[in-house]
Amino acid sequence: MAQPPISRVDLPAPFVTQGPDGRTLVPGGSVYRPPSEHDSLLLQVSVGCSHNRCSYCAMYRDKRFAIRPLAEVEALLAAYATQPPVPSRRLFLCDGDALILPMARLVPVLQAIRQHLPWVERVASYGDTRSVLRKSVAELQELRELGLGMIYHGVETGDDASLAAIVKGARRDEVIETADRLRAAGIAHSVIVLLGIAGVQGSERHASATASLLTRIDPPFVGALTVTPVPGTPLHTAVAAGELEIPSKFGLLAELRTILAASDFSRCRFSSNHASNYLPLRGELPRDKARMVAALDHVLAARDEAMLKPEWMRGL
Ligand code: SF4
Numbered sequence: 001m002a003q004p005p006i007s008r009v010d011l012p013a014p015f016v017t018q019g020p021d022g023r024t025l026v027p028g029g030s031v032y033r034p035p036s037e038h039d040s041l042l043l044q045v046s047v048g049c050s051h052n053r054c055s056y057c058a059m060y061r062d063k064r065f066a067i068r069p070l071a072e073v074e075a076l077l078a079a080y081a082t083q084p085p086v087p088s089r090r091l092f093l094c095d096g097d098a099l100i101l102p103m104a105r106l107v108p109v110l111q112a113i114r115q116h117l118p119w120v121e122r123v124a125s126y127g128d129t130r131s132v133l134r135k136s137v138a139e140l141q142e143l144r145e146l147g148l149g150m151i152y153h154g155v156e157t158g159d160d161a162s163l164a165a166i167v168k169g170a171r172r173d174e175v176i177e178t179a180d181r182l183r184a185a186g187i188a189h190s191v192i193v194l195l196g197i198a199g200v201q202g203s204e205r206h207a208s209a210t211a212s213l214l215t216r217i218d219p220p221f222v223g224a225l226t227v228t229p230v231p232g233t234p235l236h237t238a239v240a241a242g243e244l245e246i247p248s249k250f251g252l253l254a255e256l257r258t259i260l261a262a263s264d265f266s267r268c269r270f271s272s273n274h275a276s277n278y279l280p281l282r283g284e285l286p287r288d289k290a291r292m293v294a295a296l297d298h299v300l301a302a303r304d305e306a307m308l309k310p311e312w313m314r315g316l
Pocket residue numbers: 049050051052053054057058059060096097128154
């Protein structure tokens with residue numbers, strides 16, 4: 001079955017959890033996971049995002065960040081253990097940045113997964129520069145040995161000015177250090193970049209800096225998404241006020257072309273098939289680079305919107 005290219009999933013009622021003050025933290029609400037984890041078991045070890053400040057992100061604005069009590073996580077795992085294994089034999093830790101959990105909490109969570117669900121072959125999580133750099137290579141190796149095999153990292157751009165503008169909480173040099181630590185620990189690094197995030201004004205700078213960053217960190221997986229101004233976010237406010245102009249559909253594809261053409265990978269699965277994108281592409285780099293760049297050149301030359309995904313088919 002083809003993977004659904006959307007990130008949002010609605011959790012069923014058993015995910016309802018209470019905070020220590022009796023407040024409902026997650027009323028069976030929505031969580032986000034990478035589309036490539038669509039067939040993974042979801043284990044919510046935290047609620048929301050501890051950063052929750054990125055200018056374009058509305059995913060967790062309605063959630064107060066909290067780490068779920070270990071007893072709750074173990075109870076969920078015990079319930080999962082009564083069910084057959086998921087065919088993928090993979091598990092994804094939710095919410096936004098589960099890797100922010102301290103080692104004193106992550107280690108028992110991974111140990112409990114091993115104990116209750118011995119069939120799990122790989123655990124993955126979102127993680128960002130802040131959460132990875134709080135851990136040493138030795139600590140990341142310990143997590144790797146306990147099953148953590150993949151980190152999805154929203155890098156968004158290689159341009160320092162844009163990183164500051166979107167309040168990403170990370171600089172380019174810190175992204176590089178993050179990649180180096182994950183590689184040293186043997187954890188696969190899946191990088192997300194965001195087309196259009198610097199607006200028309202910063203478009204070329206964003207694309208070329210992102211290409212050079214990707215070349216430097218050489219991740220095995222890259223996913224390109226397209227920025228979507230969501231009401232309630234600072235990005236949406238800036239766009240509505242005319243302070244930032246999102247590039248046109250073809251301007252976004254021109255960014256993608258620059259990122260693809262100007263980057264250099266030793267071995268990378270590169271995709272733009274997320275629901276937010278206007279043109280889904282997927283390939284193994286460097287093998288498929290010429291084909292993918294040619295496909296973009298063809299669409300950019302034709303400038304025919306009929307060749308693009310219609311607006312109603314896009315999503316987050
Ligand atoms: S770190 Fe990720 S989840 Fe948190 S605010 Fe930024 S984009 Fe959203």
